[in-house]
Amino acid sequence: MTDQKFSAITRRHATGLLSAGFAGALAPQGAWAQSRFLDIRPGSSFRPIPIAVTNFAGDQGPALSGIVTNNFARSVFLQPLEPRSFPQQITNPDVAPQMDAWRTINAQFVVTGRVTRAPDGRLQTQFRLWDVATGQQATGQQYVTDPNNARRVAHIVSDAIFSRITGEKGFFDSRVVFIDESGPKERRVKRLTIMDQDGGNVRYLSRGDELVVTPRFSPSSQDVAYMAFGQGDPRVFILNIETGQREAVGNFPGMTFAPRFSPDGQRIIMSLSQGSASNLFVMDLRSRATTRLTDTAGIDTSPSFSPDGSQIVFESDRGGTQQIYVMGGNGGGAKRISYGEGARYSTPVWSPKGDLIAFTRQKSGGFAIGVMRPDGSGERIITEGFHNEGPTWAPNGLYVMFFREPGGSAGPRIFMADVFGRGEFQVNTPTFGSDPAWGPLLS
Amino acid sequence: MVFSFDARALKIAVALCAALAVSACSKNPNEDGAAGAGGLGMGAGAATPGSQQDFVVNVGDRVFFESDSSELTSVAQATLDKQARWLSQYPRYTITVEGHADERGTREYNFALGQRRAEAAKNYLAARGVPASRMRTISFGKERPVAVCNDISCWSQNRRAVTVLGGPSS
Numbered sequence: 001m002t003d004q005k006f007s008a009i010t011r012r013h014a015t016g017l018l019s020a021g022f023a024g025a026l027a028p029q030g031a032w033a034q035s036r037f038l039d040i041r042p043g044s045s046f047r048p049i050p051i052a053v054t055n056f057a058g059d060q061g062p063a064l065s066g067i068v069t070n071n072f073a074r075s076v077f078l079q080p081l082e083p084r085s086f087p088q089q090i091t092n093p094d095v096a097p098q099m100d101a102w103r104t105i106n107a108q109f110v111v112t113g114r115v116t117r118a119p120d121g122r123l124q125t126q127f128r129l130w131d132v133a134t135g136q137q138a139t140g141q142q143y144v145t146d147p148n149n150a151r152r153v154a155h156i157v158s159d160a161i162f163s164r165i166t167g168e169k170g171f172f173d174s175r176v177v178f179i180d181e182s183g184p185k186e187r188r189v190k191r192l193t194i195m196d197q198d199g200g201n202v203r204y205l206s207r208g209d210e211l212v213v214t215p216r217f218s219p220s221s222q223d224v225a226y227m228a229f230g231q232g233d234p235r236v237f238i239l240n241i242e243t244g245q246r247e248a249v250g251n252f253p254g255m256t257f258a259p260r261f262s263p264d265g266q267r268i269i270m271s272l273s274q275g276s277a278s279n280l281f282v283m284d285l286r287s288r289a290t291t292r293l294t295d296t297a298g299i300d301t302s303p304s305f306s307p308d309g310s311q312i313v314f315e316s317d318r319g320g321t322q323q324i325y326v327m328g329g330n331g332g333g334a335k336r337i338s339y340g341e342g343a344r345y346s347t348p349v350w351s352p353k354g355d356l357i358a359f360t361r362q363k364s365g366g367f368a369i370g371v372m373r374p375d376g377s378g379e380r381i382i383t384e385g386f387h388n389e390g391p392t393w394a395p396n397g398l399y400v401m402f403f404r405e406p407g408g409s410a411g412p413r414i415f416m417a418d419v420f421g422r423g424e425f426q427v428n429t430p431t432f433g434s435d436p437a438w439g440p441l442l443s
Numbered sequence: 444m445v446f447s448f449d450a451r452a453l454k455i456a457v458a459l460c461a462a463l464a465v466s467a468c469s470k471n472p473n474e475d476g477a478a479g480a481g482g483l484g485m486g487a488g489a490a491t492p493g494s495q496q497d498f499v500v501n502v503g504d505r506v507f508f509e510s511d512s513s514e515l516t517s518v519a520q521a522t523l524d525k526q527a528r529w530l531s532q533y534p535r536y537t538i539t540v541e542g543h544a545d546e547r548g549t550r551e552y553n554f555a556l557g558q559r560r561a562e563a564a565k566n567y568l569a570a571r572g573v574p575a576s577r578m579r580t581i582s583f584g585k586e587r588p589v590a591v592c593n594d595i596s597c598w599s600q601n602r603r604a605v606t607v608l609g610g611p612s613s
Contacts, residue, residue: 234582255554271551273554276558299552299555346551
């Protein structure tokens, strides 16, 4: 239902919103990369882009532009300027700001906008991104939608601006499933929960009467796979978050856990325990055909497909301790890729861009989150400390979320960091939160 | 420490019985060990032989493991020997062996590790004559610690396999 509502957002590259001079530069495909304003990669002389997001006009304007500002504050690459420093009160968002004034606070971009009600009651949101250097409008768009979608429009506006400046895909218009935790640690109540990537729009998907862990988003549908403790063996379930319908994934003699969808959303890969061993299996969700992928006496778990489905990364203790292995998409040919001295590696997740694998690393009593290339080279630690666990990728492959345990009777919190380790932010959740799983871009 | 947790659980069970149903609690006093646990406060020796409390207090319902290990220590083997004797003496119980891990590991691996520990205890009991048909295993990974604090002494209590008595085998 929500999805239908979302698709009702209409987007116009409204001619009135694009200054004539710039329209030509925006239109051609492929012109995007060349016209980016910021190279985000390491090695380039990276500095976050100072951007002034002015209050959008209209009653609902400031709330919406506030969400945009908050998004940018967690983007690492864009740096929203303090509104108190703004040299000009924007009275007409359609008119170019006084660029000389904005230059005095070193703003590189100014965002103006307006939120109005159309005669039919729908919300009409428009924004313009102004390049202070040239005085020109860099992009501008208008969206018309149901008023309930105001938050989503703010995320879509954020993505449009983020993409225009960085040349990278956006990620703000996305959601995260996670486990909401409450109560004492010995009897923790865990609930399946969904929120916007910025912590807004929290919605509970389970009541807390059963233990649920490790939710994972489908890349192509409104389904979430997770592990639940109900009657009998704990096992993997799939829940449709719109209809509330849920079903067990297969009926195996033993515990199933560590589920993850294939990139096309048609299969589930997971661990099955048989006796004291845990091995990897994949199940086709339509035919229900199940295929064994590994056959070890040890523990194989936390599998994750490469974005093209041709490879699988997973962790195994077949060599003595937890390490990361890569094998073919149909199993076979497993090769160890993690070799850090005195370190154990776990929870590998393939980036949606394909270029990196994020992992948890245990070393010297601490738990770190890091990334490495699929051949094991280029290991880089993003954050380390007492206990960081379970990275999940933003849909554009530029950020990870993970959870951090402080130890003792307190509980975990969810954090987000950029893949280069330049910035880290807590994602606000109502109580303790763990096991975040980032969903696909909605638009 | 470990024991006091169970004592609390039993007290709750007893209190619930007292407060709630006369029927459900008093129907099978010998089958349902919890019903016989009223004398808990009187000390270990007072446990009714063959009761759940007898098993927990006089036999020991759990064994502990080294970090990231499912090997049974000599202490663990001695406890399981006693469990096997007791279970042979009271064949009316089925059991569930729960495997647990401490918090110093990643969640998914810990489910597998807990399973491995539960299997190790179960296999040992089977080798000591407890029929496999009376036993099942389940892993809780790191989801259900008994001790909550922030040091090694604590974590070691959580690396455990607990033998939980169930009703009669069907």
